[in-house]
Amino acid sequence: MEIPGRIRRTVAVVGLCVALVAVPAAAQAEPAAPRTAQVPVVTAEQVMPHLRALQEIADRNGGNRAHGTQGFRQSLTYVKRVLDRAGFRTSLRPFTYNGVLGYNLIADWRGGDPEHVVLVGAHLDSVAAGPGMNDNGSGAAAVLASAVAMSRAGVVPKRHMRFAWWGAEEQGLIGSKDYVAELSAAEREKIDVYLNFDMTGTKDVRQWFVVHDEPRATDAFEAYFAARGLPTFDIGIGGSDHVSFGAAGIPVSGFTTGLDDCYHDACDRVDNVDPGTETTSANAVLGVTWQLATG
Numbered sequence: 001m002e003i004p005g006r007i008r009r010t011v012a013v014v015g016l017c018v019a020l021v022a023v024p025a026a027a028q029a030e031p032a033a034p035r036t037a038q039v040p041v042v043t044a045e046q047v048m049p050h051l052r053a054l055q056e057i058a059d060r061n062g063g064n065r066a067h068g069t070q071g072f073r074q075s076l077t078y079v080k081r082v083l084d085r086a087g088f089r090t091s092l093r094p095f096t097y098n099g100v101l102g103y104n105l106i107a108d109w110r111g112g113d114p115e116h117v118v119l120v121g122a123h124l125d126s127v128a129a130g131p132g133m134n135d136n137g138s139g140a141a142a143v144l145a146s147a148v149a150m151s152r153a154g155v156v157p158k159r160h161m162r163f164a165w166w167g168a169e170e171q172g173l174i175g176s177k178d179y180v181a182e183l184s185a186a187e188r189e190k191i192d193v194y195l196n197f198d199m200t201g202t203k204d205v206r207q208w209f210v211v212h213d214e215p216r217a218t219d220a221f222e223a224y225f226a227a228r229g230l231p232t233f234d235i236g237i238g239g240s241d242h243v244s245f246g247a248a249g250i251p252v253s254g255f256t257t258g259l260d261d262c263y264h265d266a267c268d269r270v271d272n273v274d275p276g277t278e279t280t281s282a283n284a285v286l287g288v289t290w291q292l293a294t295g
Contacts, residue, residue: 039290040153042145042282044275050141051133051201051278053078055270058131063266065126065137067168068100072125076103079124079144079165083107086151088163095167095178102167104175107147112160117190118293119162120146120285121176122197123169123241130266133273138201138257140165142278146286157293159192166241169198176241180248188248193217193292196242196254197285201278205257207231208284211242217253220288230280257281 054075058064061071076092083090088107095102105124122139126132147163155161168174180188193214210221212234225232232255237243242252257277262268 038153039287040149042149042279042286044279046149047141047145047278047282048270048273048275050082050144051137051270051273054137054141055131055133058126064128064131065124066128067097067102067125067171067174069128071131072167073103075124075140076105076165076167079140080105080107082144083147083163086148088147088151093179093182095175097168097171097174102175104167104179105165106179107163109147109150109155109157109161109163112157112293114160115190116159116192117162118157118159118289119164119191119194119245120197120289121164121166121194121241123167123175124165125167125170125175126268127170127264129264130262130268131270133268133270134201134260135199135263135268136169136197137270138199138273138278138281139197142197142200142282142285145282146289149286150290155290155294158295159293161289161293169241173241173244176244180244180250183248188250191245191250193251193253194242194245195285195289195292196240196245196252197256197281198240198254199256199258200281200285201273201275202257202260203272203274203277204260205274205277207233208255208281209233209235209258210255211235211237211253213237213242213246214251214253217251217288217292220291221253221255221284224284224287228280255281255284 057074065071090107093104122143166175237246
């Protein structure tokens with residue numbers, strides 16, 4: 001995650017290493033046939049296995065999942081496989097930064113008005129110094145678990161639902177900037193809101209920092225946390241991939257649980273993520289996305 005002033009922060013695919021990565025059993029089932037208007041619930045047993053899988057990938061690949069590395073490419077392969085098995089239409093969007101090939105992963109759910117898109121995203125890369133489990137395996141896993149839960153519930157959206165995992169965020173929001181730059185003016189107009197999640201499993205979290213821009217989304221997040229007695233604090237547009245969308249005039253929201261002592265360090269491992277915080281965050285992602293897409 002990049003926060004100015006405080007911390008640094010389509011489609012032929014060539015050379016993508018397709019690793020054989022285990023997929024949690026909870027994510028392997030095809031989308032359920034029954035349809036329901038009830039918002040499902042994500043459990044720790046459904047979200048934490050994704051983080052453990054990303055940790056295992058980092059451990060096999062020099063301890064990180066940074067842009068241009070095998071660790072990132074295998075992370076991408078893992079997330080794509082989960083989404084494909086859940087019934088999403090996925091595509092890889094390549095870009096080049098500093099002479100190194102990178103990728104964004106886009107996943108579309110069937111149905112919904114294509115003229116009105118709810119786009120939900122998180123960056124998938126880590127820094128070279130560590131595996132990046134809170135920054136940003138946590139956000140990537142929360143979005144992934146939410147997408148799979150919607151699939152299993154057979155959600156029938158009114159707005160079209162799209163999910164994204166960005167590459168090279170740690171190099172300066174490169175992947176999301178490339179995605180937005182490739183959109184036509186008409187395609188940008190179709191995105192009603194972009195929701196971003198960068199660090200969602202911080203230990204000892206005292207409040208959820210909600211990106212204050214698109215009113216309905218912001219209000220929905222604040223209401224979600226308030227109903228559970230969890231404090232929030234509004235922040236402006238800055239610090240992560242939502243900047244790329246906000247700069248293009250696309251309404252944004254989302255939240256973060258903030259920094260920790262292992263930020264951008266080798267100790268940002270899976271045990272640096274609090275399962276309770278991560279599960280609460282995943283359900284907030286799911287609940288508000290469901291509300292915006294179906295309401």
